[in-house]
Amino acid sequence: MNSTNNQKIPHIVVLGAGFGGVYVTKKMLHAVRAGLIDVTIVNRTNYFLFTPLLHEVATGALSPTCVAEPLREVFHGTKVRVVQGNVDSINTANKTVTISGNPIAYDSLVIATGAETNYYGIAGAQENTLPLKNLYDAARIRSVIIDRFEKAATTKDKSEKESLLSFAVVGGGATGVEMAAELAEFVAGISERYYSIHDCTPEIAKVSIVDTGPELLQMFAPSLRKAAENRLIKAGVAVYHNSAVTSVTPEGLTLANSTTIPAKTVIWSAGVKAIIPKFEDIQPTLVKGRISVNNFFQMLNSENVISDIFVLGDVASYPTPLPMLAQVAEGQAATVAKNICAQVSGRPLAGFTYKSKGSMVSVGQWFAIGEIFSMKISGRITWWMWRTVYLFKFASFKKRVRIMFEWTLELFFPRDITKIIN
Numbered sequence: 492m493n494s495t496n497n498q499k500i501p502h503i504v505v506l507g508a509g510f511g512g513v514y515v516t517k518k519m520l521h522a523v524r525a526g527l528i529d530v531t532i533v534n535r536t537n538y539f540l541f542t543p544l545l546h547e548v549a550t551g552a553l554s555p556t557c558v559a560e561p562l563r564e565v566f567h568g569t570k571v572r573v574v575q576g577n578v579d580s581i582n583t584a585n586k587t588v589t590i591s592g593n594p595i596a597y598d599s600l601v602i603a604t605g606a607e608t609n610y611y612g613i614a615g616a617q618e619n620t621l622p623l624k625n626l627y628d629a630a631r632i633r634s635v636i637i638d639r640f641e642k643a644a645t646t647k648d649k650s651e652k653e654s655l656l657s658f659a660v661v662g663g664g665a666t667g668v669e670m671a672a673e674l675a676e677f678v679a680g681i682s683e684r685y686y687s688i689h690d691c692t693p694e695i696a697k698v699s700i701v702d703t704g705p706e707l708l709q710m711f712a713p714s715l716r717k718a719a720e721n722r723l724i725k726a727g728v729a730v731y732h733n734s735a736v737t738s739v740t741p742e743g744l745t746l747a748n749s750t751t752i753p754a755k756t757v758i759w760s761a762g763v764k765a766i767i768p769k770f771e772d773i774q775p776t777l778v779k780g781r782i783s784v785n786n787f788f789q790m791l792n793s794e795n796v797i798s799d800i801f802v803l804g805d806v807a808s809y810p811t812p813l814p815m816l817a818q819v820a821e822g823q824a825a826t827v828a829k830n831i832c833a834q835v836s837g838r839p840l841a842g843f844t845y846k847s848k849g850s851m852v853s854v855g856q857w858f859a860i861g862e863i864f865s866m867k868i869s870g871r872i873t874w875w876m877w878r879t880v881y882l883f884k885f886a887s888f889k890k891r892v893r894i895m896f897e898w899t900l901e902l903f904f905p906r907d908i909t910k911i912i913n
C-alpha cells in the first residue's frame with residue numbers, strides 16, 4: 492500500500508500492456524483520479540502493440556511505429572506509473588512481483604501477459620519459420636522478403652530464383668489469411684516494379700497458404716470462407732487444405748501425407764499458447780495451458796480462489812470458453828476493472844458475459860469479409876469499414892492521422908523496399 496495523507500491507497504499492479512492490461516488500466520482511471528487506487532502497469536516493451544495491423548507492417552503497407560503507441564503517451568496526464576521490464580516471478584504470500592530483478596509490492600495483481608507463438612513441437616518449425624507476434628517479428632518478415640528478392644536478383648539460375656522466391660504461410664485462421672493476402676500483393680508488386688529486370692517476375696514468385704482444416708477461416712460462415720478463398724486464389728495464392736505440417740526445413744514444408752511444399756520463407760501463424768508467469772509459492776490451475784479463473788476473473792489454485800489476483804485476456808481460461816481475441820480481452824477488461832474497484836470499496840463482484848461485436852478479416856487491399864450482428868458482408872465497403880473500425884481503435888489522434896496518411900500514400904505509391912534489418 493502507498494500512503495498519502497496517512498491514508499492507505501491500494502496499489503494495483505497490472506502485468507502486461509496489451510489489450511487486456513491497457514484497457515483494464517484505462518477503465519480504472521476514474522478511481523486513480525479519485526485517489527482511491529494507485530496503478531502501476533508493467534510491460535516488456537514501452538509501447539502498446541496493435542496486433543490486428545501487424546501483417547501490414549510485415550508487408551510494408553505501414554511503418555512499424557504506426558501500430559505501436561508509447562505507454563507513457565497512452566497514460567500521459569494520469570497518475571499511472573509505467574514500468575518497462577520483464578515479469579520474473581510472483582510471490583503470493585509476500586504479495587510481491589519481481590520485475591527485472593526488482594520486487595514491487597501489490598495489493599491486487601492483474602495478470603494480462605497474453606500469448607506467444609505455439610510451434611506444437613513440430614520438427615524444425617521454430618528454427619525455420621518466422622513468427623508474427625510482435626513488432627520485431629513484423630519488421631523481420633518484411634526484411635527477409637526483400638532480402639530474398641535481392642538474392643534472387645543476383646543469381647542467374649532460374650530454379651534458384653524460384654526457390655528463393657517461394658513463400659508460405661502456415662495457418663488458415665484470420666492472421667494467416669490476412670498475411671497471405673497482403674504477402675501475395677507485396678510480392679507481386681515489388682517483383683513487377685523492381686525485380687523483373689532480373690527475371691524475378693510475379694510468375695516466378697509463389698505464395699502458398701497451408702492449413703490442417705478442410706477450409707480456411709473456419710469461424711466464418713461458408714459463403715464468406717469461400718469468398719475469402721476465391722480472393723486469395725485470384726491473387727495467385729496456392730491454397731492447401733487438409734494439410735498438417737509435420738516438419739519444416741530451410742527449403743520448405745513436409746505434410747502428413749509426405750508431400751512437400753517448397754518455401755524458403757515460411758511465416759508461422761498456426762497458433763499461440765498462453766504466457767504463464769512464474770509463481771514462487773503456488774501453482775495456478777491451468778485449463779488447456781491457460782490460467783483458470785472464476786466468474787469474477789480471480790485466479791484459481793486447486794480448489795482455492797486467489798482473491799487478490801485477477802487474470803484476463805489470452806492467458807485466462809474463463810469458465811465459459813472464449814476465443815483468444817483482442818475484443819474478448821477488451822470486453823473482459825471492463826469487468827475486471829469494475830471488480831477491482833468493487834473489491835477495494837467492499838462491494839460485490841460481477842460476472843461477465845461475452846457479446847461479440849462481430850469480426851472482420853481483410854483479404855488484401857480493397858477486400859474484406861465480415862460477420863456483424865449475424866449479417867454476412869464482403870467486398871470493398873467491408874474492407875473500408877474494417878480499416879475505419881481499426882483506425883478509431885487508436886487512442887492518440889496523432890497515430891490515426893499518421894496511419895491515414897500512410898494508407899493514403901500507399902494507394903498512389905509503391906511500397907517501400909528499404910531493408911532495415913540485415
Ligand SMILES: Cc1cc2nc3c(=O)[nH]c(=O)nc-3n(C[C@H](O)[C@H](O)[C@H](O)COP(=O)(O)OP(=O)(O)OC[C@H]3O[C@@H](n4cnc5c(N)ncnc54)[C@H](O)[C@@H]3O)c2cc1C
Pocket residue numbers: 506507508509510511512533534535536540542543544545546576577578579603604605606623624625665666766803804805806815816817818819820
Ligand atoms: C498478428 C496478429 C493479429 C491479430 N489480429 C486480431 C484481430 O484482428 N482481432 C482480434 O480480436 N484479435 C486479434 N489478434 C489477437 C489479439 O492480439 C489477442 O487476442 C490480444 O492481444 C490479447 O490481449 P492480451 O492483453 O491478453 O495479450 P497481449 O495483447 O498479447 O498483451 C500481452 C502483453 O504482455 C507483455 N508480456 C508478456 N510476458 C511478459 C513478461 N514476462 N514481462 C513483461 N511483459 C510481458 C507482452 O509484451 C504484451 O505487451 C491478433 C493477434 C496477432 C498476433
